[in-house]
Amino acid sequence: xxxxxxxxxxxxxxxxxxxxxxxxxxxxxxxxxxxxxxxxxxxxxxxxxxxxxxxxxxxxxxxxxxxxxxxxxxxxxxxxxxxxxxxxxxxxxxxxxxxxxxxxxxxxxxxxxxxxxxxxxxxxxxxxxxxxxxxxxxxxxxxxxxxxxxxxxxxxxxxxxxxxxxxx
Numbered sequence: 534x535x536x537x538x539x540x541x542x543x544x545x546x547x548x549x550x551x552x553x554x555x556x557x558x559x560x561x562x563x564x565x566x567x568x569x570x571x572x573x574x575x576x577x578x579x580x581x582x583x584x585x586x587x588x589x590x591x592x593x594x595x596x597x598x599x600x601x602x603x604x605x606x607x608x609x610x611x612x613x614x615x616x617x618x619x620x621x622x623x624x625x626x627x628x629x630x631x632x633x634x635x636x637x638x639x640x641x642x643x644x645x646x647x648x649x650x651x652x653x654x655x656x657x658x659x660x661x662x663x664x665x666x667x668x669x670x671x672x673x674x675x676x677x678x679x680x681x682x683x684x685x686x687x688x689x690x691x692x693x694x695x696x697x698x699x700x701x
Contacts, residue, residue, distance in 0.1 A: 535562040577673040577678055601645035609633050614649075615680050617642055619657035652694045654687045668695060 535558050539563060542558075542670030543646050602610050605626060612630035619625075619639040626633045651661040659678055667678040668687070675695075687695060 534566050538562055555691065597648035597650070598646065601642060601649070604635050604637060604645075605633060613663070614682075615653075616663045616683060616685055617646070617659040617663065618685075625683070627679075629680065654685060654691045654695065654700070656688065656690075659686045660685050662698070688693040 535555065539550065539558050541549060545633075548554075583589040598614060604691070605628075606628055609626070609628045609630045612628035615627040615629065617624055617626050617639075620634070621697070622636065622638070624635045624637050624639060624642055626635055639657060640698055643659065646659060650663065651659055653659045654677060660679060664680045664683075666680065669676045670687070670692075673689055675692060677687055679685060
């Protein structure tokens with residue numbers, strides 16, 4: 534480029550081509566060309582393609598939650614299961630038909646819900662996958678917003694399953 538500018542200068546002003554003039558012109562043209570090439574590289578670069586994907590899990594078979602549903606009252610047995618929360622020796626079962634206390638250990642409930650479509654998200658919480666509306670992660674822990682305005686905590690220990698499912 535400096536040689537091109539020098540040849541134009543010699544042609545327009547009738548000067549003779551000399552080596553010191555070329556070196557001086559080279560140091561004037563070089564920073565301008567560097568800036569122009571940087572701007573061109575930034576404009577022409579391709580932005581990285583962002584792909585968002587969520588794992589689609591097939592809905593569970595009706596038998597998956599059948600053992601657990603038998604423990605509920607008749608009113609809530611056919612209701613949509615939202616979450617199961619442990620309270621001492623009881624479970625607080627959240628459904629779209631209301632909340633019910635069941636005398637059962639949390640580990641026994643987890644055994645009944647192993648094939649169900651949901652996740653254990655905390656040491657005392659299990660949530661149904663269909664009931665999750667939003668997930669928020671902050672300072673090493675998270676919160677799930679569930680159907681009916683219910684909120685469930687997410688611990689670091691159990692967050693990997695939600696990450697695999699595409700919620701984080």
